[in-house]
Amino acid sequence: MDTTTAHQQMNPFDKLLDKLCLTPAGLLGLILLFALPYIPPFNQEYMLRWLIYCGFIAAMSVGFDLTAGYISIVNFGYAAVSGFGGYTSALLVINLGLSPWIAMAAGGMTAGVLGLMIGMISLRLRGIFAACLSWFFGLAIMGLATKMVWLTRGPSGLRTPRLFETDSNVPFYFLIIILLYLIYLACKWVVRSKMGLAFQAIGQNMDAARTSGINPVYYRVFNFTMSCAIAGVLGGYYAHFYGILTPDIMHTGKTVEVLAIAYIGGRGSLWGGAVIAFPFIFIMEIIRSSLSNLPGLNLIIYALVLILVMIYYPGGFSYFYDTNIRKVKNKALRYFFNGRA
Amino acid sequence: MSNKMVVNFTSWIKSAAGISITISILVAVFAAINSGPYLIVNTVVTGGMLALVATGLTLMLGVLNIAMFAHGEFFMIGSLTAYYVFTPISEFISENPESFVAVIGPLIAIVCAAIMGAISGVVAEKLVFGPLRKRSTDNWVMNSFLLTVGLSVLLVNLHQLIFGADFKGIVGYWSGMPISIADVFISRDRAMAFVISVVIVAMFWFFMTYTRTGMSIRAVSQDITGAQIVGIDIEKIVLLTISLACALSAVAGGSLLFMYPSYPTVGLEPLYLAWFVVILSGLGNILGAVAGAFMVALLKAITVEYIGAGWDFVIPSALIMLVLIFKPSGIFGSDVRGALDK
Numbered sequence: 001m002d003t004t005t006a007h008q009q010m011n012p013f014d015k016l017l018d019k020l021c022l023t024p025a026g027l028l029g030l031i032l033l034f035a036l037p038y039i040p041p042f043n044q045e046y047m048l049r050w051l052i053y054c055g056f057i058a059a060m061s062v063g064f065d066l067t068a069g070y071i072s073i074v075n076f077g078y079a080a081v082s083g084f085g086g087y088t089s090a091l092l093v094i095n096l097g098l099s100p101w102i103a104m105a106a107g108g109m110t111a112g113v114l115g116l117m118i119g120m121i122s123l124r125l126r127g128i129f130a131a132c133l134s135w136f137f138g139l140a141i142m143g144l145a146t147k148m149v150w151l152t153r154g155p156s157g158l159r160t161p162r163l164f165e166t167d168s169n170v171p172f173y174f175l176i177i178i179l180l181y182l183i184y185l186a187c188k189w190v191v192r193s194k195m196g197l198a199f200q201a202i203g204q205n206m207d208a209a210r211t212s213g214i215n216p217v218y219y220r221v222f223n224f225t226m227s228c229a230i231a232g233v234l235g236g237y238y239a240h241f242y243g244i245l246t247p248d249i250m251h252t253g254k255t256v257e258v259l260a261i262a263y264i265g266g267r268g269s270l271w272g273g274a275v276i277a278f279p280f281i282f283i284m285e286i287i288r289s290s291l292s293n294l295p296g297l298n299l300i301i302y303a304l305v306l307i308l309v310m311i312y313y314p315g316g317f318s319y320f321y322d323t324n325i326r327k328v329k330n331k332a333l334r335y336f337f338n339g340r341a
Numbered sequence: 342m343s344n345k346m347v348v349n350f351t352s353w354i355k356s357a358a359g360i361s362i363t364i365s366i367l368v369a370v371f372a373a374i375n376s377g378p379y380l381i382v383n384t385v386v387t388g389g390m391l392a393l394v395a396t397g398l399t400l401m402l403g404v405l406n407i408a409m410f411a412h413g414e415f416f417m418i419g420s421l422t423a424y425y426v427f428t429p430i431s432e433f434i435s436e437n438p439e440s441f442v443a444v445i446g447p448l449i450a451i452v453c454a455a456i457m458g459a460i461s462g463v464v465a466e467k468l469v470f471g472p473l474r475k476r477s478t479d480n481w482v483m484n485s486f487l488l489t490v491g492l493s494v495l496l497v498n499l500h501q502l503i504f505g506a507d508f509k510g511i512v513g514y515w516s517g518m519p520i521s522i523a524d525v526f527i528s529r530d531r532a533m534a535f536v537i538s539v540v541i542v543a544m545f546w547f548f549m550t551y552t553r554t555g556m557s558i559r560a561v562s563q564d565i566t567g568a569q570i571v572g573i574d575i576e577k578i579v580l581l582t583i584s585l586a587c588a589l590s591a592v593a594g595g596s597l598l599f600m601y602p603s604y605p606t607v608g609l610e611p612l613y614l615a616w617f618v619v620i621l622s623g624l625g626n627i628l629g630a631v632a633g634a635f636m637v638a639l640l641k642a643i644t645v646e647y648i649g650a651g652w653d654f655v656i657p658s659a660l661i662m663l664v665l666i667f668k669p670s671g672i673f674g675s676d677v678r679g680a681l682d683k
Contacts, residue, residue, distance in 0.1 A: 074483065121666050128408045128482055132620055133665050136658040139613060143655035252609075256490055263487060295506065296498035296605075303495035310488045311473045 014339060021188040023339040026271070033177050033278075037170050048169040050285040054278045055176035056238060059183050061262040061273030063230035066187050068259070069268030070196065071223050072203035074131040077118070077138025078231055079254035084141055085111035085232025086239035086249060087152060090160040093240075100163050104236030111232020112225045114141075119224030123217060126206065135252070142250040155246055163240040172241050179237060180274060183230050187270050190226065199223060200268075260306045266318025276317050280305075358629075361672050365636045372643055378525045380642050386531045388638030389538030393593040394611050395618035395630040396545060397586035402624045403562040404582045407470065408486040411493035412590050412615060413608025417500060418461050419454035419591025420603040424509045426450040427598070431511065438516075447514035451537065451595040458591020459584035465492060466583045493608075500605040510602025530599045537596050541589070542631055549627060558582055613654065614641070617661045623671025632673065 017027065036042050036051065060082065067075045075081075089107030092098045098106070118137055122130040145152050152158055164171045190196060198219045201209035206216055239245045248254075261280065265272030284298040291297055309316060326337050353359045373381045394416060401409045427450035434443045469492060470485065477484055515529040549555035560568040561578045569575055593611065594601075601607050614637055622633030637657060644656045664672065 072480075072483070074487075121662070125665065125669055128486060129620075129665065129669055131408075131483075131486070132616065133662060136617075136620075136662050136665075140655050140658040140662070143652065143658070147649075147651045147655065253494075256494060259487070259490065260494075294502055296501040299494055299498040300502060303491045303493075303498065306491035307469060307488060307495065310484060310491065311469070311476060314477060314484065 017339055021185055021192070024336045029275070030177075030181060034174070037173055045169055048173050050282055051278070052169060052173050052176050052241065053285070054281040055173070055180050056234060056241075057258060057261055057281055058274040058277035059176065059180040059234050060231065060258045061265060061277060062180070062183050062187055062270055063227045063234070064258050065262045065265075065267060065270050065273055066191070066227045066230075067223055068262060069270070070191065070199035070203055071220055072127075073122070073134075073220075074259065075118070075224070075227065076131045076135035076252070076255055077141070078134075078227075078258060079252070080138030080141045080250040081111050081114055081118075081228045082231035082235035082238070082254075083145065083245075083247070083250035084114055084235065086235030086245055087145060087158070088232070089236035090158055090239040090245050091151065093161055094158070100161060100236075100240045104163075104233055104240065107236035107239075108229045108233035111235065112229030114232075115224040115226075115228025116221060118228065119221035122224075123220060138250065138252065138255070142247055145247040145250060152245075152247070155248075157244045157246040158239075160239045160243055160245055162243050163237075176237065176241075179234070183234075184270060184274060187226075187230075191270065195219065195222070257302075260302060264305060264309050264316055266316030266321075269316075269318030272316055272318035272321075358632075358673050361636065362632065365639055368643065369639055372639075372646065376646055380646055382525055382527055382531070384635065384639045384642045386535050387641070388635035389535045389542075390593045390597050391611070391614055391618060391638055392542055392631045392634035393538055393589045394615040395622075395634045396542065396627050397589035398615045399619050399622075399624065399627060399630045400558075400582055400586045400589075402619065403626075404558055405470070405579060406482055406485070407489065408482060409586075410486060410489040410612070411465075411496060412586075413610075413612030414493050414496035415458050415461060415587040415590040415608070416594035416611045417496065417603060417605070417608040418587075419458050419594030420598045420601060420607060421500065421504065421509065421594075422457040422591070423450040423454040423595035423598045424511065424603050426453045427511055427514070443516070447533070450514075450598075451592060454595025455588045455592045458594075459588040461591075462584040462587025463580060465587070466580055470583070497605045497608075506605055508602040508604050511598055513599050514596075534596045537592070541592060545585075545589070546627065554578075554581065614638075614657075617657055619671075620661055621664055621671060622673045626671070626673050629671070629673030633671075 017024065022030065037048060041047065042051065060078070064075065064078050067073055085107035087107075088110045089100070089103040092103040092106055093100050118134055122133045125133055146154055148154070163175070191199065198209070198214045201212070201214055202216050202219055210216060235249065238249060261277045262273040264280065265274070265276040284302060287301065288298040313320070326334075328334055328337065354363065369381060369384065394412065397415075398409055398412050401407045401412070427447065430442065430446040430450065434440070434446055469488060473485060473488055474481075513528070513530050515533060519526040519528045520532050521527070549559060557568065557573045558578055558581070560571070560573060561575060561582075565575065568578075590611075594603075594607075601610075615634075618630055618633040618637050621637060622629035640657050640660065641653045644653045648656060
């Protein structure tokens with residue numbers, strides 16, 4: 001493919017789409033997400049709460065996929081890092097009276113520093129060892145949050161002020177969709193640059209990458225810092241949306257939830273998890289609330305889907321999309337699914 | 342001759358293994374003098390059981406290259422089986438307390454737990470790991486690890502769905518007066534739990550060292566291709582290993598039922614601790630795992646004693662992180678990097 005001529009022939013709309021890392025199908029999906037709170041079955045408050053949770057997990061899975069899909073390290077303490085950002089943000093608001101918005105950014109920054117630390121100390125480790133290290137790190141942070149009752153009020157929960165002073169969930173919903181998109185955009189820009197190439201090289205074969213002149217220290221630490229900063233901002237959002245923060249947000253189970261969505265969506269695609277989270281988590285919530293006499297059924301389906309995808313379709317949804325849907329014969333549909341780029 | 346032994350001994354003392362074992366013995370002695378021997382009893386009982394779980398985990402890692410996240414769930418399966426087997430037996434015992442069942446009954450429950458663990462291990466291999474092994478060759482360690490994550494969520498929630506989330510516990514296995522050793526009273530259950538773990542670990546070590554099957558398991562863990570060349574049936578060894586590992590974990594669950602009642606997430610704590618042990622002692626090292634299990638148990642007991650309950654994840658995980666940073670192969674491990682590094 002001759003990309004340079006393709007770029008010259010692009011009309012401004014396609015160029016803009018390319019800059020925004022969207023295909024026409026993606027744009028339509030985004031518009032649909034923005035319209036969703038006004039479409040009848042979804043405009044009820046409890047449905048919006050579910051959708052917000054979907055958006056939260058979707059955004060987490062994008063940040064998670066930046067580490068897991070590109071440098072092939074599963075950050076098993078991801079939920080703990082996110083909770084750390086959430087607690088920082090909540091404590092800043094409560095004790096120093098900062099605005100929740102600034103506190104959210106501060107939470108992201110502190111979580112980024114934490115990510116820097118995890119990245120630095122896990123430098124010598126690979127694969128499963130790095131996953132274990134981040135897991136133990138997460139366990140330690142969760143233990144601290146549970147035990148430092150004088151600061152975090154422990155398992156009884158910390159009451160936090162909400163971002164918007166309304167009872168309506170609509171502004172929160174728009175905020176999480178915007179956050180999700182911004183996070184996706186930031187990750188996609190990084191991944192598209194030379195840095196993304198370096199990430200993939202490190203993820204596939206660290207020694208070969210090192211031989212060809214890539215300094216893994218810089219790239220790995222940068223990747224960890226960025227992905228953890230994203231988790232921190234989202235943790236802050238979580239804290240200021242639900243209004244109550246318990247150490248449960250740091251539990252390994254939360255990481256597993258994000259991990260399952262990221263892998264079912266397809267690792268290394270960034271958008272796969274974000275797309276799959278909405279229908280998947282939504283259906284899970286419906287099952288959980290309508291079959292409440294069968295507790296845990298939704299998680300059983302969850303686990304079964306994860307196991308089946310891991311065994312029979314390791315590429316996940318994004319692989320399915322790339323191999324089947326993107327290759328349609330019809331020219332208009334092809335443009336719709338691929339964009340001009 | 343004796344001079345050589347002295348040299349060997351001093352070089353062992355200077356190694357990481359020697360230093361850590363010496364330090365932990367000294368700490369144990371100090372703690373026993375300072376706050377009473379019950380601390381040592383606790384350490385020894387939990388350490389023995391942890392040794393069972395951790396040897397299973399390290400076996401899975403060494404032979405199958407599966408970083409098992411669902412190992413605690415086999416602990417849960419063991420305790421659940423023991424509960425459902427022992428409840429009718431205990432009713433029978435309470436009606437006729439003098440019969441021999443009072444002595445044999447708990448053992449039956451624990452053996453059933455082991456059998457159930459082995460069966461569920463085989464089922465997991467046939468339904469989950471086998472298909473993955475047939476289909477994927479690259480990135481096996483990470484894929485199988487994620488698969489065990491899914492398996493763990495599945496088993497926990499199946500327990501909750503079928504048996505409910507309440508605590509299913511028993512008062513005790515063996516009734517009667519506690520045994521007293523040097524002013525310390527040890528309940529019979531604890532003493533028996535320790536005896537069971539010692540017997541099983543000894544039998545297991547003997548099995549791995551002297552029998553032909555044990556040797557072939559070790560051969561597979563060292564080099565699969567080489568083992569295939571000398572005519573070892575890999576399929577059979579894989580099945581045997583997985584059932585052994587799961588049975589070990591289930592035995593621990595079954596014999597600790599009096600301490601940990603069975604509920605869906607009972608396996609999490611043994612899982613965390615067993616992972617601490619495995620990282621501390623190096624992957625795939627069975628005797629190291631036994632020593633590491635006692636160290637982790639000591640660490641936990643001392644943290645609870647001197648810092649307070651609830652800190653027993655913070656302090657050990659911080660220490661284990663230090664081990665990971667400075668000696669990623671573990672204190673008893675060799676520096677050979679294997680498939681697990683990928």
